[in-house]
Amino acid sequence: MTRPPIPKRLLSSMYMPPNVDVIAEQDGPVNQVDGLHWHDFHKLVCVTSGSGVHVLNGVRHEITPGITFLLAPSDFHAWLPKGDGCVLYNIDFLPRVLAPYLQSALYDAALRQAPLVVQDMADLEPIMQAMVTECGRLARPDAQLAMVCLLQYLLVEFIRRADVAESLGSKTASGMHEGVRWALTYMEQHYRDPLTLKDVAAEARLSPSYFSQLFHEFVGVTFQEHLQMLRSAFAGSLLRATDMSVTDICHASGFSDLSHFERAFKGRFGMSPSAWRRAVRQGEELALHGVGA
Numbered sequence: 001m002t003r004p005p006i007p008k009r010l011l012s013s014m015y016m017p018p019n020v021d022v023i024a025e026q027d028g029p030v031n032q033v034d035g036l037h038w039h040d041f042h043k044l045v046c047v048t049s050g051s052g053v054h055v056l057n058g059v060r061h062e063i064t065p066g067i068t069f070l071l072a073p074s075d076f077h078a079w080l081p082k083g084d085g086c087v088l089y090n091i092d093f094l095p096r097v098l099a100p101y102l103q104s105a106l107y108d109a110a111l112r113q114a115p116l117v118v119q120d121m122a123d124l125e126p127i128m129q130a131m132v133t134e135c136g137r138l139a140r141p142d143a144q145l146a147m148v149c150l151l152q153y154l155l156v157e158f159i160r161r162a163d164v165a166e167s168l169g170s171k172t173a174s175g176m177h178e179g180v181r182w183a184l185t186y187m188e189q190h191y192r193d194p195l196t197l198k199d200v201a202a203e204a205r206l207s208p209s210y211f212s213q214l215f216h217e218f219v220g221v222t223f224q225e226h227l228q229m230l231r232s233a234f235a236g237s238l239l240r241a242t243d244m245s246v247t248d249i250c251h252a253s254g255f256s257d258l259s260h261f262e263r264a265f266k267g268r269f270g271m272s273p274s275a276w277r278r279a280v281r282q283g284e285e286l287a288l289h290g291v292g293a
Contacts, residue, residue: 007076007242008037012189015092016041020138022093022147024131031085036078036241040189042106043071043092044154046121046128050086054079056115058240058280066122069115070158072106073188074233076241089128096185097148100176102155107184107219118161127154179204179211180218184226191230192254197223231255232268239277246273 016023029050036055046068054061055078056069063079063086071077079086095106131150137143183204187195200223201211215223235253238244247258250273255261265273 007238008035010037010039012039012041012092012094016094017138020144021097022091022131022144022151024089024091024128024135024147026087026089026129026132028087029081029085030079030088031081031083033081034079036076038073038076038237039071039092040073041092041094042073043069043090044151044158045069045071045088045090046125047086047088048122048125050081050088051083052079052081052086055241056117057237059115061115061117064119066120068118068121068158070117070155070162074230074237075115076237089125089132091128091131091151091154093151094185095188096181097151098155099152102152102159103176103181103184105155105159116158116162118158121154121158121161124154124157176218177214179206180214183211183215184219187227187230191227192234192252194254194256195227227254228264229268231261232265235261235265235273236269236276239273240280246277249273 047063047065049065050063052063054063054067054069056071057076061067061069063081069077095103098106127150131147131154134143134146134150183200186200186203197212198208201208204211206214212223215226219226221229231253235249235255238249238252239246242249244252246262250258250261253261255264262272265276269276271279
């Protein structure tokens, strides 16, 4: 399969009006190929009819009615519909509006090595349709509240059906500090930029020392460790989904120095970027030909 060199970046400002953190639409039938791209926001996509292939981080998933994907800002994907196309719900959102339990699930998802996919959520289509209806009432002050409530219900169901709820443990026992929550959202949208702790602390309206303390307390790792994990996860997706050089991926992921990138990547994935790419693609070839099945 030919891998596109540079995926498109889609920004939340292209889809969400100012001061709106959740939007929903029913789209389709989609019958044109949507090339490789990624978003700086989270996205829940549920296919209600049609067939085709969804290429997610270089892995092909057969599209069937009810299949639902939770996409993080480190995910690259492309839609390849068949026949008359697909009808689907797109729900775009920023995690700062979510309860701590769901925030933890999303931040774990951003660092995962496997996609979050649920095979059948067709029974929840009425909830998604209700969100689309509320999205048409954004002039009302209560519309966003209704959408956030409906979104949280959908995500709870998704997490249960994806069998990842148990992995959250006790991390969600206490609420997250508002400044840290804002910082995590900001980092997910800007980790490819030259961020510093001082920059993000200013966005969170906290002093750098207090922000550093709070961040470690609520996230469990330091600011720099979390930033490197986000960048490494993004780099892994690029290595798998494109033919970009390791040097280009280093800079595209937010690292300024190749040796620093390789150390950070090896710390997360256990091998160098080049070795990891070879191992992943060899595994894909074996799976394609049924070896080891």
